[in-house]
Amino acid sequence: xxxxxxxxxxxxxxxxxxxxxxxxxxxxxxxxxxxxxxxxxxxxxxxxxxxxxxxxxxxxxxxxxxxxxxxxxxxxxxxxxxxxxxxxxxxxxxxxxxxxxxxxxxxxxxxxxxxxxxxxxxxxxxxxxxxxxxxxxxxxxxxxxxxxxxxxxxxxxxxxxxxxxxxxxxxxxxxxxxxxxxxxxxxxxxxxxxxxxxxxxxxxxxxxxxxxxxxxxxxxxxxxxxxxxxxxxxxxxxxxxxxxxxxxxxxxxxxxxxxxxxxxxxxxxxxxxxxxxxxxxxxxxxxxxxxxxxxxxxxxxxxxxxxxxxxxxxxxxxxxxxxxxxxxxxxxxxxxxxxxxxxxxxxxxxxxxxxxxxxxxxxxxxxxxxxxxxxxxxxxxxxxxxxxxxxxxxxxxxxxxxxxxxxxxxxxxxxxxxxxxxxxxxxxxxxxxxxxxxxxxxxxxxxxxxxxxxxxxxxxxxxxxxxxxxxxxxxxxxxxxxxxxxxxxxxxxxxxxxxxxxxxxxxxxxxxxxxxxxxxxxxxxxxxxxxxxxxxxxxxxxxxxxxxxxxxxxxxxxxxxxxxxxxxxxxxxxxxxxxxxxxxxxxxxxxxxxxxxxxxxxxxxxxxxxxxxxxxxxxxxxxxxxxxxxxxxxxxxxxxxxxxxxxxxxxxxxxxxxxxxxxxxxxxxxxxxxxxxxxxxxxxxxxxxxxxxxxxxxxxxxxxxxxxxxxxxxxxxxxxxxxxxxxxxxxxxxxxxxxxxxxxxxxxxxxxxxxxxxx
Amino acid sequence: xxxxxxxxxxxxxxxxxxxxxxxxxxxxxxxxxxxxxxxxxxxxxxxxxxxxxxxxxxxxxxxxxxxxxxxxxxxxxxxxxxxxxxxxxxxxxxxxxxxxxxxxxxxxxxxxxxxxxxxxxxxxxxxxxxxxxxxxxxxxxxxxxxxxxxxxxxxxxxxxxxxxxxxxxxxxxxxxxxxxxxxxxxxxxxxxxxxxxxxxxxxxxxxxxxxxxxxxxxxxxxxxxxxx
Numbered sequence: 004x005x006x007x008x009x010x011x012x013x014x015x016x017x018x019x020x021x022x023x024x025x026x027x028x029x030x031x032x033x034x035x036x037x038x039x040x041x042x043x044x045x046x047x048x049x050x051x052x053x054x055x056x057x058x059x060x061x062x063x064x065x066x067x068x069x070x071x072x073x074x075x076x077x078x079x080x081x082x083x084x085x086x087x088x089x090x091x092x093x094x095x096x097x098x099x100x101x102x103x104x105x106x107x108x109x110x111x112x113x114x115x116x117x118x119x120x121x122x123x124x125x126x127x128x129x130x131x132x133x134x135x136x137x138x139x140x141x142x143x144x145x146x147x148x149x150x151x152x153x154x155x156x157x158x159x160x161x162x163x164x165x166x167x168x169x170x171x172x173x174x175x176x177x178x179x180x181x182x183x184x185x186x187x188x189x190x191x192x193x194x195x196x197x198x199x200x201x202x203x204x205x206x207x208x209x210x211x212x213x214x215x216x217x218x219x220x221x222x223x224x225x226x227x228x229x230x231x232x233x234x235x236x237x238x239x240x241x242x243x244x245x246x247x248x249x250x251x252x253x254x255x256x257x258x259x260x261x262x263x264x265x266x267x268x269x270x271x272x273x274x275x276x277x278x279x280x281x282x283x284x285x286x287x288x289x290x291x292x293x294x295x296x297x298x299x300x301x302x303x304x305x306x307x308x309x310x311x312x313x314x315x316x317x318x319x320x321x322x323x324x325x326x327x328x329x330x331x332x333x334x335x336x337x338x339x340x341x342x343x344x345x346x347x348x349x350x351x352x353x354x355x356x357x358x359x360x361x362x363x364x365x366x367x368x369x370x371x372x373x374x375x376x377x378x379x380x381x382x383x384x385x386x387x388x389x390x391x392x393x394x395x396x397x398x399x400x401x402x403x404x405x406x407x408x409x410x411x412x413x414x415x416x417x418x419x420x421x422x423x424x425x426x427x428x429x430x431x432x433x434x435x436x437x438x439x440x441x442x443x444x445x446x447x448x449x450x451x452x453x454x455x456x457x458x459x460x461x462x463x464x465x466x467x468x469x470x471x472x473x474x475x476x477x478x479x480x481x482x483x484x485x486x487x488x489x490x491x492x493x494x495x496x497x498x499x500x501x502x503x504x505x506x507x508x509x510x511x512x513x514x515x516x517x518x519x520x521x522x523x524x525x526x527x528x529x530x531x532x533x534x535x536x537x538x539x540x541x542x543x544x545x546x547x548x549x550x551x552x553x554x555x556x557x558x559x560x561x562x563x564x565x566x567x568x569x570x571x572x573x574x575x576x577x578x579x580x581x582x583x584x585x586x587x588x589x590x591x592x593x594x595x596x597x598x599x600x601x602x603x604x605x606x607x608x609x610x611x612x613x614x615x616x617x618x619x620x621x622x623x624x625x626x627x628x629x630x631x632x633x634x635x636x637x638x639x640x641x642x643x644x645x646x647x648x649x650x651x652x653x654x655x656x657x658x659x660x661x662x663x664x665x666x667x668x669x670x671x672x673x674x675x676x677x678x679x680x681x682x683x684x685x686x687x688x689x690x691x692x693x694x695x696x697x698x699x700x701x702x703x704x705x706x707x708x709x710x711x712x713x714x715x716x717x718x719x720x721x722x723x724x725x726x727x728x729x730x731x732x733x734x735x736x737x738x739x740x741x742x743x744x745x746x747x748x749x750x751x752x753x754x755x756x757x758x759x760x761x762x
Numbered sequence: 763x764x765x766x767x768x769x770x771x772x773x774x775x776x777x778x779x780x781x782x783x784x785x786x787x788x789x790x791x792x793x794x795x796x797x798x799x800x801x802x803x804x805x806x807x808x809x810x811x812x813x814x815x816x817x818x819x820x821x822x823x824x825x826x827x828x829x830x831x832x833x834x835x836x837x838x839x840x841x842x843x844x845x846x847x848x849x850x851x852x853x854x855x856x857x858x859x860x861x862x863x864x865x866x867x868x869x870x871x872x873x874x875x876x877x878x879x880x881x882x883x884x885x886x887x888x889x890x891x892x893x894x895x896x897x898x899x900x901x902x903x904x905x906x907x908x909x910x911x912x913x914x915x916x917x918x919x920x921x922x923x924x925x926x927x928x929x930x931x932x933x934x935x936x937x938x939x940x941x942x943x944x945x946x947x948x949x950x951x952x953x954x955x956x957x958x959x960x961x962x963x964x965x966x967x968x969x970x971x972x973x974x975x976x977x978x979x980x981x982x983x984x985x986x987x988x989x990x
Binding site: 036040041042043098100101102103105109113116121122123125164268363364367370371482503642723 | 769772797798799800801861863869910911912913914915925931936938939940941942943944949964965966967968969970987988
């Protein structure tokens, strides 16, 4: 319900000062752009006899008092105020411009703009439009008649815009720890492995920390120094180093094997979970642009997670632990020397960041050039027929050359930068090394430090420099992984728009009565695709549906098979609302052959059997014969086992349609829907199939959508759909007598035939 | 158009340009004006009647019945309005179309040329080749009307850009006031019209323009540099 309380107190005060009181306001709209194209808060409030439009801006100024906390002072700065008598207003309308809209109406015979709005509040404006129309026509609006729009796309906590209003996930308030905890469910199964992996990790780190000590202090001070405890026992040290190394190798192998195993399993689990979640979603999910992108990224996202957890995280953990441990050891050896070692690190990190930023830009440019290069190649190759037909090969080669050059240039620049910049950047970090050598050498000469100790120190130095570059990149890696995890959970959390009833009405045997009662539907709130469609089909009847392209014919059947749900009215099968049927019962009783056919990769047999995997060969033959497909299938060398689908035998549009019809017939449904199912066939084939289908449709309810009226000659009745409405319904004869839309269509097609001499 | 098609005698030298007419609106055949509330109206000797599938007599029984208007349904149609079947003429026999809507054929490259003039329901009456063919006053009307239809806030300063989960949150100052918006996939939603002119399209489909990215102050430019 559009909440009155949503009008802020200050605004209500302004309204009250104009004599418009809260109790009288029936509906209101808050728009965001005023008539002068300024971003503003525009309130359109309607009472039973007035429409008031108040435009202004909420101004917040904080006032600091001598004592106590600062107080925010909120005021409403008024830009303009207009009042219209509701009974003089008529013909309300919305114009959509390029980046804004205008709500207007005719007032006293002159059209007047009420408010402009941005695309962000478009749905709200259309809801208001519906309400104000009813209010101005009827003079009153019952609370139950008020249409509402509750799609508030802003996070109630922090006011950040949701990236997807339907899912309401605020990127700012989202709990990252929670995301990780949820992800850990996937890792949970492998607790033991993870423990072993962690132990091996600690072990590797510890060994790595010991090694410089052996190679430094032990070698120089104990073995090589004449007064050393192990003087001369060189073999001992070599063996010690070798065995430490081998232990370290074993530990890291164990760790590597386990992580790859777990990560691969986890990625597999994630992909599987996501894919099954996707399959459970409503059809609308797949057609909306934003989520379509989500789907394709599933593969990439699961891999991002994999790389982070398999490559990134273990490396990061080892390095952090090692870094801390080694820094502590170094500090214990000589704090001043440690400071010297880190002298160039801040400069390095700063420089490294800016170098990364530079490379980001280079790579972004490279990416777009590669994309445009790739799309050119695919474009030309798949459009080769057109290229050749218009003899444009030369131009295409030139175009290719231009794009290819740009791409190569960009590649070259990245390569050059890579080899020119990184050695210098790495050199900077090693400045610390030189300082250590100089200062440490001086210490050794002053006998303030043992040579072995210095060697140990230098050995440690090597281990801490290498991960520094990685540390400065890890935040980005982390962010990328979080993005991926968030997108994955977004899909897992999506609630299908069309949900199966939790307690479905069982309908084991369907008769096939269908009733559309006052059905309305719109893919988008701003436009009704179907408006008040009302007709019924008796079991066994064949109904033809005709209308212009885009009139809403296919939408009608999409609603029947619940790819979408109706917004108003209801559809029943045998008196049961389709919403109350289980998906299984519904889809078992209805089969659809649509205009766009789809062949899965596999044999023709598999494709026909898709609807009924256990069908016998005889059944398949019968279905194929009815669909007039048998005759062409049997001519192929591999007959029914011919491979079709991507990369295999390509079938013509008509052949695909015939296989699709066979698929639907094999299911032996009580309700058969043919949505332009024979559009790609020649008239003779169509006629043959029609005859067979007519026999088949005895006792079956058939809905037949067609452009060609000749396709519908066997229909018992014809429903005409036009601009989402149903102006006519009746038999062919009745509709001709009525001289309405159907008559017009019929005349047009008859004239078309007349021009070629057929009457 | 239909008539012309029927009556046309096809000879071997008939060019495809002879087959159908494109109606051009000129100062000689058209008179534009603005209503007191700034809506553009047209009176013209061009009498572009919607093509009918059959005679008007046939539809009289059903007033709500709409007849297809041929191929000229524009993309930005007004919605929620009944189509008025009433055709008005002035005393000198010119057609009074009432409110008309302009639509650019080449909005980026030639904003003043080839403007489609449409009825409120999207039916195309004709095309203006160049608005500057009209007198100064009419050019004012046409520019005003185009300006409103194609109004896009111009970004003057970018105060904040944050990348969150692949979505970019912008805080900007525009010539219409400050605004915040969210962009999905910045590489696809930031469109380059020319070397310096870019459009940003946010998740709701709102557009924002930067006529000259290089004229932005340094801080603003640095914020958007990565995406262009």
